[in-house]
Amino acid sequence: MNKAALITYIKSLLEERMMVAWNAMEAAQSSANDQGKSSMGDKYETSRSMGQLDRNMHARQYEQVRQERLVLEKIHENEVSARATVGSLLETTAGWFFVAVSLGAVKIEEETVIAVSSSSPVGASLLGKRPGDKFEFMKRQHEIIALH
Helix, strand or coil, X not given: CCHHHHHHHHHHHHHHHHHHXXXXXXXXXXXXXXXXXXXXXXXXXXXXXXXXXHHHHHHHHHHHHHHHHHHHXXXXXXXXXXXXCCCCEEEECCEXXXXXXXXXXEEECCXXXXXXXXXXXXXXXXXXXXXXXXXXXXXXXEEEEEEC
16 A cells, blocks of 8 residues: 555545535625625525525535645655554554544555544544554454554
8 A cells, every 4th residue: 555645645535625615615605695686684684694604614614624634734655653643554454544634435546545533533542553453443353464
């Protein structure tokens, strides 16, 4: 498994999500603004308020993905530590895990990698572990084979 290729691929997925959230935020703002031109009274206020709520929701989504992208920027692709840290790619008896951002299963190079945040239960259980150590995933014990 090529860690650099995985990071590049995940960055592209996050950029795509950022673009979708940004476009949705812009569309919601535009819709809210247009409500002022075509409506009057309480209906106008309700529609505008709903548009603003939509815009704010998409803005939060955009910011969350932007923060995840920043986490990836701090990872040194070629660095392998003795213990699992943020940015570690782990080969385990349960499959591949990438501790960085929470994306779930990502298919790359004919392999499935589970991308998890370091604050998720499985991500937190992997931190600090080294090859040979055990961890729990899906209510079963698994072993770390190697760090990449």
